[in-house]
Amino acid sequence: MLRISRDLVIDEDDIEIGFVRASGPGGQNVNKLSTAAQLRFDARKLTIPEDAAIRLTRIAGQRMTKDGVIVIHAQRFRTQERNRQDAIDRLVEILAEAMIRPKPRRATKPTFGSKQRRLEGKKRRSDIKSKRGGHFDD
Secondary structure, rough: OOOOOOOOEOHHHHHHEEEEEOOOOHHHHHOOOOOOEEEEEEHHOOOOOHHHHHHHHHHHHEEOOOEEEEEEEOOOOOOOOHHHHHHHHHHHHHHHHHHHOOOOOOOOOOOOHHHHHHHHHHEEEEHHHHOOOOOOOO
């Protein structure tokens, strides 16, 4: 069992991990060994609030299929075990981020001092610009 947050725990049996050949540099190691981990997790099995499910879809982006399966391809390391752990860590990170409810923004009025500073800055800039250029009299 993986604990994602206080309210969310997922079973490790729900995570499918397969290994495929990695791309990129690595010499013959890349050609001979299947070290890249491909993690698949069905997000529909989760029992999370509706707003968290919407955030999960947005955060997962293209890593989530139309069927609600999150696919993570990890090939950062040269060993299967490290790539496997990397893929699991990235899944946990995505799920944990989706469970955090954003704080609503409260609109505030600008302070009197900030209004004064803004107007003084505008006045100073206006004075600089008004002194530019030549005044030609014919």
